[in-house]
Amino acid sequence: MKSATMRGTGLGAVSYESERHAEAPECEIVRYACSFGHQSAIPFSIEAEEIPLTWMCRCGREAAAANKVPKMAFVTTVEPRVLRTHWDMLLERRTIADLQELLTERLALLRNQEAEEQRLSA
Numbered sequence: 446m447k448s449a450t451m452r453g454t455g456l457g458a459v460s461y462e463s464e465r466h467a468e469a470p471e472c473e474i475v476r477y478a479c480s481f482g483h484q485s486a487i488p489f490s491i492e493a494e495e496i497p498l499t500w501m502c503r504c505g506r507e508a509a510a511a512n513k514v515p516k517m518a519f520v521t522t523v524e525p526r527v528l529r530t531h532w533d534m535l536l537e538r539r540t541i542a543d544l545q546e547l548l549t550e551r552l553a554l555l556r557n558q559e560a561e562e563q564r565l566s567a
């Protein structure tokens with residue numbers, strides 16, 4: 446009698462949990478993209494109350510949801526914030542070739558200055 450009770454309890458505890466997971470794997474994939482172009486695909490349960498507008502990218506930037514109009518979009522006016530570094534902003538105005546040219550110019554100037562100072566102190 447005692448062993449029958451224990452077996453029943455054990456079966457019930459195990460089977461419910463695993464059946465539920467097997468039957469309802471329904472989720473929706475939300476794609477996020479950061480300002481650096483990294484893409485992340487995050488699965489959310491379709492029962493989720495609210496899909497976040499932004500997700501932390503693997504590079505540390507904030508990534509905005511790309512393929513999903515969130516349920517809260519019509520209620521809130523908050524824009525997804527895009528974090529940009531000084532480097533990002535610089536690259537919006539200059540190309541790498543431009544920067545290379547500027548660097549070469551500045552280095553030449555500094556070297557001329559240095560040479561001039563050495564000439565004067567000699």
Ligand SMILES: [Zn+2]
Nearest residue numbers: 479483502504
């Ligand atoms: Zn990123």
